[in-house]
Amino acid sequence: MTELFDRYSGLVYSVALRVLNDPGQAEDVMQEIFFQVWRNPNAFVAGRGSLGAWLAVMARNRAIDSLRRRRPTDSVDDVVLASSCDLGSEVARNRLMEKVRGVLKDLPMEQQKSVEMAFFEGLSHSEIAARTGDPLGTVKTRIRSALMTLRKAISA
Amino acid sequence: MQDEHIAQEDLILFAMQAMRSHELAAVRLHLDRCAECRRVLAEVNGDLALVAVSVEPKSLPEGARQRFVQRLAADASRVSGAGAAGAISIETKRPARRAAMWIGWLATAASLLFALSLEQKVHMLNDQLAQQQQAAAQQAAANARAQQVLDVLTAPASKRVLLTAANVKPTPTGRAVYLADNGGLVFQANDLGQLAADKTYELWVIPANGQAAIPAGLFRPDAAGSASVVLPPLPKGVPAKAFGVTIEKAEGSATPTAPIILVGAVPAAGE
Secondary structure, three states: OHHHHHHHHHHHHHHHHHHHOOHHHHHHHHHHHHHHHHHOHHHOOHHHOOHHHHHHHHHHHHHHHHHOOOOOOOOOOOOOOOOOOOOOOHHHHHHHHHHHHHHHHHOOHHHHHHHHHHHHOOOOHHHHHHHHOOOHHHHHHHHHHHHHHHHHHHHO | OOOOOOOHHHHHHHHOOOOOHHHHHHHHHHHHHOHHHHHHHHHHHHHHHHHHHOOOOOOOOOOHHHHHHHHHHHHHHHHHHHHHHOOOOOOOOOOOOOOOHHHHHHHHHHHHHHHHHHHHHHHHHHHHHHHHHHHHHHHHHHHHHHHHHHHHHHOOOOOOOOOOOOOOOOOOEEEEEEEOOOOEEEEEEEOOOOOOOOEEEEEEEEEOOOOOOEEEEEEOOOOOOOEEEEOOOOOOOOOEEEEEEEEEEOOOOOOOOOOEEEEEEOOOOOO
16 A cells, blocks of 8 residues: 555645645645545446556545545546556656656737636636636537547657 | 437536536436436546646645544554554555555455454344343243243133132122013022011012112022022012012012112113
């Protein structure tokens, strides 16, 4: 378990901290995620995709829950993802991070902002639309387009 | 929504937990049934993982690892008890193992926890079984005793004996059966005391209309104290209120003489 923690705690903590901007809360989220893995080791199975990617999504979702001060909206075994990303080593993770950041940086600014607000700030699409003054459909399209662009770029 | 696939934009909303609660249930229901939408959702989650990976790496707060290890140790102790806590080893040094070793470790830890939980459950079930067996044995014994009681009460060979206080003089009793329409009367008495030679018992019909008692026959008991009066001459059509027995002179009397030795009221209609 400690090996798992050593390998992925940095990623989980960094994602939580990015959302919460509070080291204490981020550590709480990180501890809770690994603790749940400890208590329920079958929650993640190989068929769910990359473990690192799964932990990263769990970190984001739990951090958003914490941000909204609500109970967890999904259990650890609710999230299934399709990802072949290798996040097991720091080198591979850094390489992927650079690539993703490059793709995101090249996105239109509106798409970048929409993804940022939705993913890291936990705003709903309608909240983003209200904040930016853009139509809801436009916000939805921007986010979908951004994710599709990212997917294609990484899988290329 | 259950018939058509969910739009990708909505699955993105769902994956980001940004969906409104009233839409959430419908999406969950659809996802339970639709493999295609589950596949698309998994791809979306993969995309979101990429976004997560874009985060700048940050160092853990000091002591975070140690706090986590302590939490695991505390949980292991809590779950498995003090004796079993040592069985689950929590490494405090970073081991140089293959990348996939944690899976085996997790499986072992899970198996140990599962085995401990299973053992507790087996123990609990054994206790419940013992309690139920004890209750069943008690119930069987109670049933056997109830059956014995029933056998004694219902067996044709059983002797039925009425016991009374010893050395107590029996109480005289009499039974009268009277049919007013034709003036028919059958009377039978038991345990009557013996009388002097110049005395007799006399049976009386007390009319319901308040008229004077009608003499219904003289009698003397046999050696056992039993006596009877059968169909004495009585007027027809006289409803009776009661019957009585008195002791009279040997030749009888036209009116009853106190005290009344036996008396019995006719039951009201329906009694």
